[in-house]
Amino acid sequence: MTGYTYVLRCADGTFYVGSTKDLDTRLETHAQGLGSDYTSCRLPVELVWWAEFDRIDEAFALEKRMQGWSHAKRLAFMEGGYDAIKGWSARERALRRAGSSGR
Numbered sequence: 284m285t286g287y288t289y290v291l292r293c294a295d296g297t298f299y300v301g302s303t304k305d306l307d308t309r310l311e312t313h314a315q316g317l318g319s320d321y322t323s324c325r326l327p328v329e330l331v332w333w334a335e336f337d338r339i340d341e342a343f344a345l346e347k348r349m350q351g352w353s354h355a356k357r358l359a360f361m362e363g364g365y366d367a368i369k370g371w372s373a374r375e376r377a378l379r380r381a382g383s384s385g386r
Contacts, residue, residue: 286342288349289333290361293325298357302346304339332361 287306291299291313299322303309309318310330316323336342349357352371359367 284339286336286339287333288336288342288345290331290349290357291322291328292331293322293328295325297325298331298354299325299328300346300349300357302339302342306333 284304286302286304287309288300288302289306289309291301293299299313299319301309301319312318313322313328314326316326318328322328334342334345336345349360352360352368356368356371359371
């Protein structure tokens, strides 16, 4: 079954990441203040990015991955995809620091 990962910009400027099988219905639910506790007190919300997947579990996996990202990393990803966030992981940053210190 098709799935979607989506990002909403909340009225306070924060991002909310979710996944669903029915994007239109889910967006309406958020707009009514019933989508999640997080978005219900940050209305209105605006859809700023979404991706469609062949399976809902793929959409859910990306949702969980993105939820661990900073606001800046989410923004970079939405603007430039995976290429835009290469090197953003803590592991990759640590490796670069170790390499630059002559170790």
